[in-house]
Amino acid sequence: MSSGADRSTDTLLTVAGVRVRCRDTGDRSSPPVLLLHGIGRSLEDWEGLYGRLAPDHRVLSIDLPGFGLSERIAEKYTLESLARFILAALDVLGERRPVHLVGNSLGGAVAMQLSVLAPGRVRSLILANSAGFGREVILALRVLSVRPVGRRLLKNKSRDNAYRTERALFYDRRFVTEERLGHAMKVGANPGHDDVLLAVAHALGTFRGVRRGWRNKLLPAVAAQNKPTLVVWGAEDRVLPASHLDAARSAFPHARFAVFPQCGHMPQIEREEEFDSMVREFIGDVEAHS
Structure with a gap:
């Protein structure tokens, strides 16, 4: 790999014997930012951030194991196993400095768990529509927590089903593009995708909603x-x-908060410019005062 602000490379890392996809952008000497996607998703969900952050940060993003184009882990899926895996991936990448963690949905919960496991490795938290703050969750994920029913549901690999899944993520249907549908179907074809999706949904929730136990411990x-x-x-x-x-x-009474009107589950996509500006300002303030 070359170094420099224009460097952007997707590569497969071997982490504890598991092949995972990573994107490494920007200058390695600059402060590190790590982007973590949501359940069933991939690092493409952060396309709007890479170029904006790269000029003065090392920007890292990883397909969580079993999602995107990454292989699955053999051990039981929990927030802790995912967070420990991400820490191991950072070690493989040679990044031991405290990172600014940006997490969407499941990625937000993994970011919080990582901060608890290794507080010295985390400089700040940016949580976008993060799991962990309440019981309510979309019916599809509650159904997936019931494995026999969820497995039957996931057998439908049609374009129509991919459209319904993508449509639920956005307020504005124009963001459900042919490119996103094609990528969603590619990610859904990952050999470990269905098993991992079911395992994570079951670990974090039930048919009634997001489990209270891990939320009450983590927050x-x-x-x-x-x-x-x-x-x-x-x-x-x-x-x-x-x-x-x-x-x-x-x-988190100490935190900053923002709400994006007319926006769905992925403000980093649907409100790309505003989201990126807010993240850059926040990270800049943290850098300036630490």
């Missing part, structure tokens, strides 16, 4: 660290409702 542990934190939400999120912001405000 106080993160709050006690008092790390610089930015929590953002799309006001029209169909996956994790914006009402979860009330719990986030109670759990």
